[in-house]
Amino acid sequence: MHARCLLALVGAAAVLNGCTRQVSIHDLRIDGFAPAEKPAGIAVVRGDDEWEAGPAPYGYIRTVGEPVPNWQPGGDINPAGSLMTWSFVGPRPMSSEYWSGETDAGGRLSGIAPHPTDPNICYIATASGGVWKTTNGGTNWNPITDELSILNCGWITIDPSNPNTVYLGTGEYVTGSTGDGIFRSTDAGVNWTRIATAAQVGNQISKVLVHPTNPQIIHVTSTGGYYRSTDGGATWSQRISGSCSSLALDSVNPNNVYIARRGTGIYKSTDGGTTNTLLTGGLPTSSFTYISLTLCNSTPGTLYAAFCASSGGGLLGLYKTTDSGTTWTQKTATPNFPSPQGSYNCYVAVDPANPNIAFVAGVDRRYAVTSIARTTNGGDSWTEMITANNVHPDHHVMVWGPGPTIWEGNDGGIYKSTNGGVNWTNLNATLGAAQIYQIAVHPTSTNRMLGGTQDNGTPERTTASQNWPQLQAGDGGFSVFDSTNTTTRYTTYVYATVYRWPGGNDISGAWDSDSSNFIAPLVGDPNSNTTLLQGTNRVWRTTNSTASTPTWTALSTGALQSGTTLNAIAVAPGFPSTIYAGTTGGRVYQTTNLTTWNNRSTGLPSGQVSDIVVSPTDPNTAYVSFFNTTGARVLKTTNAGVSWTDATGTLPSGVAARALAIDWATRRPGIYVGSGAGIWASLNGSGNWFKDDASFPNVNVGDLHLAANLRRLTAGTYGRGAWQATLPPVCNADINGDGVLDFFDYLDFVAAFSANTPIADYNLDAVIDFFDYLDFVADFSTGC
Numbered sequence: 001m002h003a004r005c006l007l008a009l010v011g012a013a014a015v016l017n018g019c020t021r022q023v024s025i026h027d028l029r030i031d032g033f034a035p036a037e038k039p040a041g042i043a044v045v046r047g048d049d050e051w052e053a054g055p056a057p058y059g060y061i062r063t064v065g066e067p068v069p070n071w072q073p074g075g076d077i078n079p080a081g082s083l084m085t086w087s088f089v090g091p092r093p094m095s096s097e098y099w100s101g102e103t104d105a106g107g108r109l110s111g112i113a114p115h116p117t118d119p120n121i122c123y124i125a126t127a128s129g130g131v132w133k134t135t136n137g138g139t140n141w142n143p144i145t146d147e148l149s150i151l152n153c154g155w156i157t158i159d160p161s162n163p164n165t166v167y168l169g170t171g172e173y174v175t176g177s178t179g180d181g182i183f184r185s186t187d188a189g190v191n192w193t194r195i196a197t198a199a200q201v202g203n204q205i206s207k208v209l210v211h212p213t214n215p216q217i218i219h220v221t222s223t224g225g226y227y228r229s230t231d232g233g234a235t236w237s238q239r240i241s242g243s244c245s246s247l248a249l250d251s252v253n254p255n256n257v258y259i260a261r262r263g264t265g266i267y268k269s270t271d272g273g274t275t276n277t278l279l280t281g282g283l284p285t286s287s288f289t290y291i292s293l294t295l296c297n298s299t300p301g302t303l304y305a306a307f308c309a310s311s312g313g314g315l316l317g318l319y320k321t322t323d324s325g326t327t328w329t330q331k332t333a334t335p336n337f338p339s340p341q342g343s344y345n346c347y348v349a350v351d352p353a354n355p356n357i358a359f360v361a362g363v364d365r366r367y368a369v370t371s372i373a374r375t376t377n378g379g380d381s382w383t384e385m386i387t388a389n390n391v392h393p394d395h396h397v398m399v400w401g402p403g404p405t406i407w408e409g410n411d412g413g414i415y416k417s418t419n420g421g422v423n424w425t426n427l428n429a430t431l432g433a434a435q436i437y438q439i440a441v442h443p444t445s446t447n448r449m450l451g452g453t454q455d456n457g458t459p460e461r462t463t464a465s466q467n468w469p470q471l472q473a474g475d476g477g478f479s480v481f482d483s484t485n486t487t488t489r490y491t492t493y494v495y496a497t498v499y500r501w502p503g504g505n506d507i508s509g510a511w512d513s514d515s516s517n518f519i520a521p522l523v524g525d526p527n528s529n530t531t532l533l534q535g536t537n538r539v540w541r542t543t544n545s546t547a548s549t550p551t552w553t554a555l556s557t558g559a560l561q562s563g564t565t566l567n568a569i570a571v572a573p574g575f576p577s578t579i580y581a582g583t584t585g586g587r588v589y590q591t592t593n594l595t596t597w598n599n600r601s602t603g604l605p606s607g608q609v610s611d612i613v614v615s616p617t618d619p620n621t622a623y624v625s626f627f628n629t630t631g632a633r634v635l636k637t638t639n640a641g642v643s644w645t646d647a648t649g650t651l652p653s654g655v656a657a658r659a660l661a662i663d664w665a666t667r668r669p670g671i672y673v674g675s676g677a678g679i680w681a682s683l684n685g686s687g688n689w690f691k692d693d694a695s696f697p698n699v700n701v702g703d704l705h706l707a708a709n710l711r712r713l714t715a716g717t718y719g720r721g722a723w724q725a726t727l728p729p730v731c732n733a734d735i736n737g738d739g740v741l742d743f744f745d746y747l748d749f750v751a752a753f754s755a756n757t758p759i760a761d762y763n764l765d766a767v768i769d770f771f772d773y774l775d776f777v778a779d780f781s782t783g784c
Helices: 743-755 770-782
Strands: 013-016 019-022 086-090 094-097 103-105 109-114 122-126 130-134 153-158 166-170 182-185 193-196 205-210 218-222 225-229 237-241 244-249 257-261 265-269 288-295 303-309 315-321 347-350 358-361 372-375 395-400 406-410 413-417 436-441 449-453 458-461 468-472 489-493 497-501 522-524 532-535 539-542 552-554 566-572 575-583 588-591 609-614 622-626 634-637 659-663 670-675 678-682 701-707 712-717 721-726
Touching: 094 458, 109 395, 109 406, 109 413, 122 153, 122 406, 130 153, 166 205, 166 218, 193 225, 205 244, 218 244, 218 257, 225 244, 237 257, 244 288, 257 288, 265 288, 288 347, 303 347, 347 395, 358 395, 436 721, 449 468, 449 489, 449 721, 468 489, 468 497, 489 522, 522 566, 532 566, 566 622, 575 609, 575 622, 609 659, 622 659, 659 701, 670 701, 678 701, 743 770
Parallel strands: 094 468, 109 153, 153 205, 436 701, 566 609
Antiparallel strands: 013 019, 086 721, 094 103, 109 122, 122 130, 153 166, 166 182, 182 193, 205 218, 218 225, 225 237, 244 257, 257 265, 288 303, 303 315, 347 358, 358 372, 395 406, 406 413, 436 449, 436 712, 449 458, 458 468, 489 497, 522 532, 532 539, 539 552, 566 575, 575 588, 609 622, 622 634, 659 670, 670 678, 701 712, 712 721
16 A cells, blocks of 8 residues: 555655645655665655655545445345446456566455365455455455445454354454444355444454354454454444454463453453453553454464554564463564554464464565564564565465465455465455546547556556556556547556656656645546646646646645645536536635636535536536535536535435536436445436446445446446446436336326426426426337
């Protein structure tokens, strides 16, 4: 994530959580980093001054998602019939991934659950793409939870007494993505039921463990605390409050439970979790946050615990006990493996058969301290195990399978070793869990796409293939295709760094002192192939983007809204001086002269703007959407934002309008909303909303792109890659917007006409009269 791109910021600013802080560049130095080569498209400085951006801010609004409201198993089928059928188009995999040694990446993992006796069966929890399963040792992976209420995953585990029973804890602990409780499958992943809600066990699950012989007893840690069920998940009780990052269970005496509470320490229970006592015996008492905890199954009195420092993101200390937690010894030879991202990637894992063999992993030795290190003498000395630069950085989980198999998960996906971690096999060729922030589709060569992803750069689809080779490494963001020159494209790295291809030249403007989003908007002007607009806390514009050094001009002297940054920018087709911009503070601004910005926020809700779409024929008509989950979330203006009309209609509470696309082909435009768990559509201004069917996963939708000429909608998802569907046929007489023209539309129009409601103004002349009735009947009679 993030950390792969090391950008030179001589005299510039470190940008954190959308804010800027002026610092000395030497405050940001990573000691000992000397890259052997410059990754394509990434500015790397050799020598003393390097800088890395770090993970996305915890709980970043683009990544958290939200569950399907009132979800029920099998409940995603549109009762009126499918409006659209979706097809997955990749990436699967992201090939030629730089930080994976020019091999494959599949997407970030948060958990691994190998079958206890069959080395060919393994389940992996991807961070926001649900659970995937292999039955042939990782050669092929298939998604098995696409229709759960949410695909954000925190942990996955198998019942030790029944390998067909699998538990999934949702909501990723280290990033703050939204969860929806705990799900269980009793048939090896075919069917799932929810056995705990987020209200019962917390919103982000860090670990789930099941009693080795009594499946009625389930232990859970999360941001809400430590929870236990003694009746198979029917009821839950909180035993420790506060955020708990890890959990260990004695496999010989399962009454011994160990719980790591963030910032507090490690608790031990000797009565199965009923009462819990804070351990001391040499453990630190302050100056730490995240704790990773592991226990050796064959020698359960031996535990290792990694304490991450509350300042600097490094290791405060690795501690080991051999007497079940009574006394602890700091293993001072341990490398500073989590640095500088300890609350994001930090684990210690111990061989279940040998308490002296353990692994630690965090970031990557190529630009930090350690990738994966191993000890064979109980922590007295450590050896770096990744020497071939072929395992993706940012390590999250390691689990042993049967025999010699070790599984490892990181930001790039899933790896396996069968010789004690000496060699690792990349198993990402069929994993399609890319976390796409924004999707760009070429205007004429529609097979071509660019998807800016979390930590796997910007892969590019060049043919009708699910294999997308990586163009830019690191973290990807917004991308733009040149509408005229098919070889020219623009990509971004975090905090508004812009690259032009071919060549990967950094063409960023002089906005280092501006605040900007982690993923900042870059858009192309639909009126000119050489005009780009970049959002920081204001709008920057270049009209010569293909020049050796493009000239960027700030279109305002300061931030459009003090203390905020820009989430969205839209340029009116046919009117290059008309630009709309939406902020993190919920305001919309508009200019018609590239100089004066008008605050067009009257009538808008509070919250963050997520997207803006302008009419292709009228610069005064536009739609705006918000990340909110209640109230007005989609609004329309026909007077350049002087006033807004709520178009949210019956969009259910709990659904955020994260991405927006408008179909202008019908008299009343069709509205498509990408939510935190799927896509919703409202056709013909009906105000009625229909969710996608089972052909589309309940995944967080980062972006939507509508190609009007092809009647095609493309979705870039944060966890399941890119998807495409053909839009419903243009049918103005489909009054209720259910995608079917039938007698119910006739009845609905007659009712609206009789009640004099706005939708009865069929010809849009602002008068409801007999001509509307005649026009409707004519369309209805001809079948649309």
